[in-house]
Amino acid sequence: xxxxxxxxxxxxxxxxxxxxxxxxxxxxxxxxxxxxxxxxxxxxxxxxxxxxxxxxxxxxxxxxxxxxxxxxxxxxxxxxxxxxxxxxxxxxxxxxxxxxxxxxxxxxxxxxxxxxxxxxxxxxxxxxxxxxxxxxxxxxxxxxxxxxxxxxxxxxxxxxxxxxxxxxxxxxxxxxxxxxxxxxxxxxxxxxxxxxxxxxxxxxxxxxxxxxxxxxxxxxxxxxxxxxxxxxxxxxxxxxxxxxxxxxxxxxxxxxxxxxxxxxxxxxxxxxxxxxxxxxxxxxxxxxxxxxxxxxxxxxxxxxxxxxxxxxxxxxxxxxxxxxxxxxxxxxxxxxxxxxxxxxxxxxxxxxxxxxxxxxxxxxxxxxxxxxxxxxxxxxxxxxxxxxxxxxxxxxxxxxxxxxxxxxxxxxxxxxxxxxxxxxxxxxxxx
DNA sequence: GCTACAATAT
DNA sequence: AATATTGTAG
Numbered sequence: 001x002x003x004x005x006x007x008x009x010x011x012x013x014x015x016x017x018x019x020x021x022x023x024x025x026x027x028x029x030x031x032x033x034x035x036x037x038x039x040x041x042x043x044x045x046x047x048x049x050x051x052x053x054x055x056x057x058x059x060x061x062x063x064x065x066x067x068x069x070x071x072x073x074x075x076x077x078x079x080x081x082x083x084x085x086x087x088x089x090x091x092x093x094x095x096x097x098x099x100x101x102x103x104x105x106x107x108x109x110x111x112x113x114x115x116x117x118x119x120x121x122x123x124x125x126x127x128x129x130x131x132x133x134x135x136x137x138x139x140x141x142x143x144x145x146x147x148x149x150x151x152x153x154x155x156x157x158x159x160x161x162x163x164x165x166x167x168x169x170x171x172x173x174x175x176x177x178x179x180x181x182x183x184x185x186x187x188x189x190x191x192x193x194x195x196x197x198x199x200x201x202x203x204x205x206x207x208x209x210x211x212x213x214x215x216x217x218x219x220x221x222x223x224x225x226x227x228x229x230x231x232x233x234x235x236x237x238x239x240x241x242x243x244x245x246x247x248x249x250x251x252x253x254x255x256x257x258x259x260x261x262x263x264x265x266x267x268x269x270x271x272x273x274x275x276x277x278x279x280x281x282x283x284x285x286x287x288x289x290x291x292x293x294x295x296x297x298x299x300x301x302x303x304x305x306x307x308x309x310x311x312x313x314x315x316x317x318x319x320x321x322x323x324x325x326x327x328x329x330x331x332x333x334x335x336x337x338x339x340x341x342x343x344x345x346x347x348x349x350x351x352x353x354x355x356x357x358x359x360x361x362x363x364x365x366x367x368x369x370x371x372x373x374x375x376x377x378x379x380x381x382x383x384x385x386x387x388x389x390x391x392x393x394x395x396x397x398x399x400x401x402x403x404x405x406x407x408x409x410x411x412x413x414x415x416x417x418x419x420x421x422x423x424x425x426x427x428x429x430x431x
Numbered sequence: 432g433c434t435a436c437a438a439t440a441t
Numbered sequence: 442a443a444t445a446t447t448g449t450a451g
Contacts, residue, residue: 215437215450240442259442264437267444 041153042066042086046076046104047093047119052142059149064256066219073099077107084112088156091140094120094127105134115155119144150256218265225252226265236273241266 043065047053050071057069068087070076073096080087090108094101101118108116118131119140128139137155140148218226229247233239241263248254248262 218437242442260438263442263444264439268436 041156042088043068043152044076044080044087044090045069046073046091046096047071048073048096049093052093052121056142056144056149059144059146062253062255063146063149064216064222064254065149065152073097073104077104080108081111084114087114089152090114090116091152092116092118094118094131101131101136102134105131105136109135117152117155216261222254223265225254226262226269228252230266230269236270239266 043060045053045057045060045067046069047056048071053069053071057067060067068079070079076092077099080090090104092101092104096104099107101120105116105118108114115137116135117138117140118136119142120127120131121142123139123141131139138152225248226244229244229252230236230239232247232251233243241259244266245257245259245262248257
């Protein structure tokens, strides 16, 4: 059966074009970026026969479904009653000793709104018809093939779509509602479901987002596999989506993922770990000026490393407060200090919109000149810029002592020195 | 309205 | 393939 070919919705046409004759189901899941969004599907699988239950469960897990299995019908039903919110799809064996498929359909149909799939080792017409009559949304013949499993998510998706109320004509009342959905009950193609079957009519005009895929979800287990794969491939930096995916598929028997899924997850994962290591090193949230190092002459009054020292503010501060009467500059080996600022003017800013305020002296590097200069002042500390970030103004208020700051970033003279009008420079390095 | 995070676009 | 942007659940 060329089941899979028909299942790939819109793209199926293209697929056929490019791969004209494939009756074979080579690989139902080619990671082509074709999506089988099973990862978010939580399945309750009930089968008294463990010989078929376990393989089926494993197969489903390979396709990234989240599977809860039961061999006992009563237990399964009890579980379902309690956890109906946590299940998206029920698969129930027709021939259960305690609660058979029809009973299950009855109960579930009454108590909750879940798609129920019946499976059976036989496919007698009667069995199939009864199941459908009782509301089964699909009928699977055991052993269930992977091709079938790969597309079971569609039942869930239908449910979600109709619930979200895109178009629910008359959800109530009559049983014969969805003619297009389940009418063709010739058992073995039940799972083929619509799509191409839309030959029916309506409008090919377009809007037929009938198959919006559910969002996938990285479960803990899946993520763990992901991490293992990453580790096996070296490091976070060395692991790439394609190889990760390949590893997960081949070595860990994970299917149903696409490269994009992995790429997206990897991107987020890298971000997170980067963030983590950063905050680990810098537990003191956002300060970026810190003590630059030992300075015997100043040691006594050095503030602790962890203190929040801020010497810049945002543009809004500048506009709303006419602060910063003076600033002293000493950058890129060019010293300028002190500089009187008119109270209503702008301070020079750097690329990160920082400016100096209060009578600070700014030092770019540990140049001899500068060191001489700053040690000649009786300044409390020497600071290093850590990283560009915004810092609350409040911390700045506490400092009225001039300080020397050592910048670790590049300053452009024209950009950071006061504009034309502010020519009150004193060459202080060598006076 | 935000945040987290997957999907999609570039 | 990597990264940036968008979309969206919760």
